[in-house]
Amino acid sequence: TADFYKQLKANTLVLPARVTVGDIDFARPSGAPVRPHVFLFLIDSLRRDYLSPYNPAVTFTPSIGEFASDSFVFDRAFTRYAGTGLAVPSIWAGGMLIHMLEQRPFDGRNALLKLLDGDGYRRVMGIDHIIRELIPPSADVVELDRDVPPMECDFCRTMHELESRLATSLVDRRPVFSYTLSQNVHIAVASKRIVPPDRSYQGFFAPVAESVRQVDSCFADFIAFLRRLRLYDDSVIIVTSDHGDSLGEEGRWGHAYFMVPEVMRIPLIVHLPLALRGRFATDLGRVSFSTDITPTLYALLGHAPANLGPLFGEPLFDQPGTDLSLRRRESFLLASSYGAVYGMLRHNGRTLYTADALAGRDDAYDLTGHGPGHRIAITNASSALNRRLISEQLDQLAALNHFTPQP
Structure with missing residues (x-):
């Protein structure tokens, strides 16, 4: 022992000086035949059992529930890391990373950025304290929540800004990629939230449930906005989290220095454009990870990603007839x-x-x-x-x- x-x-x-990191390459993206808009929404610390698609006892997320009915809900989704510091970089890399808090240089391992650049995406995204270390500065990036302290990144405010940015740039024909990491549900933020006296969340930690309800309401507004602009059916929309949180189980609160199921299990809901739905097969009951998001986007854009092994992600969607059962074992x-x-x-x-x-x-x-x-x-x-x-x-x-x- x-x-x-x-x-x-x-x-x-690990000390960075003791490591020689290699590149992560799923494919060489260039000129995708189909380029849908991509919206990747991470809600920091959002638990799957606080969403109605995963828990029938939830009554406060009707909009995400409706969205899920038109999307793919991955039932056995997990994060590879119990904290934001490595969970977010692992999503952009599409796999596990050597255990260092300082991940720079990251360019060679940033498989998601390679895809976006190779296929000419216009980035309209939050640049939080984690992302700022992973992505080189670019004048071509439209930054959301500029000058907003990381723990004050509010999903509703970010969605309003994103709507404004999209509405005023419709003449730009490039596909949009948007990424956000909202803090509404993080225990350090949600625990301070005042729950209106007319709302009851029996069986849930009320401040977090109220925070999720607010996210759900603003998510509904954003989906309605996409529909008005006729972007919804041309978009990949992903709702997930970097990790979950302990909310009193066995006296635990928060996350980071321990590993328990409620921290490692995450929601993962993926909406596909109409043009792509019939082209792919999936297995919703197969174990999945947030590190699957990047290779999934490669596959959806027509770049068959290489299988890099169990430390890395693989596509959530594949060609019909593909045997998807291996991962179950x-x-x-x-x-x-x-x-x-x-x-x-x-x-x-x-x-x-x-x-x-x-x-x-x-x-x-x-x-x-x-x-x-x-x-x-x-x-x-x-x-x-x-x-x-x-x-x-x-x-x-x-x-x-x-x-x-x-x-």
């Missing part, structure tokens, strides 16, 4: 963004094993059902297997980055 925890710590918060490494805490997700997202070198303990969870999950007993055999898988995939990640851990 001591040696295993030493390995976890040796692969965590694979095992996947998860990690904290800020400490030596790792996990192994197995059985198509039904079991999660975690190893916490900070607390010096392992835990296991059953993730079946609508709820966040519950603890299960750890046997000697399951411990040995999951620890071996974690060690092997950490070694693979280190090798990809020419990194030799030193206990």
Whole structure:
């Protein structure tokens, strides 16, 4: 046990000088035959069980529920990282990253930016404190929420600005890519929200539920705006989060330095343009990740992405007739963004094993059902297997980055 925890710590918060990162290339994008608009909305800390498409007890997200009925709802979606610091870069890279808080230089690994540049997208997006480290400055980017402190990025205000930017630039025929990371639901923001006395959220943490309700209302307004401009049926729209949050489970609050089901499970809802819906097949019950978003966009734009292995994402949609079942049988490494805490997700997202070198303990969870999950007993055999898988995939990640851990 001591040696295993030493390995976890040796692969965590790595010094950049000890790493030689390689490029991440799913394909060489150039001149996509179809270029839909792309709207990627991350709601920081949004839990899947606070949305009606995932939890029938939710009554405060009717607009997202309606949107989901016209979209694809991925039932077993997860983040690879339990905090924004690595969760967001992993989305743009399309895979897991060596565990460093300082990811620069990132250009060679920024697979999403390569796609946007290669296919001539016009970027209208938030440049938060994470993105600013990942994307080089460009006069061609229309920045949303300029000069707004990161924790004050409000989904409703951002949507109003995005609508204004789009409405005044209709003469620009380039497709739009928009990315936002809104903080309405983050525990540091939502916990201060006043819940009107006439609203009841029995069974939910009321300040977060009220925050989600407000996001839902403004999301409805934005979808109506897209419909008025006849952009809705020509757009890929993705609603997801970078991670979830603990909201009192077993006395836990927030995220970052621990790994539990309610933090790792995320919503992932994808709307496809009418022109693309009949061209692709998907498996909504297969385990999926936020790191799948970038290779999915490659596939939707006609660039068949390479399979880079289980540490990386793969398309959520593929050609009809493609066997999508292999991933149901694979095992996947998860990690904290800020400490030596790792996990192994197995059985198509039904079991999660975690190893916490900070607390010096392992835990296991059953993730079946609508709820966040519950603890299960750890046997000697399951411990040995999951620890071996974690060690092997950490070694693979280190090798990809020419990194030799030193206990």
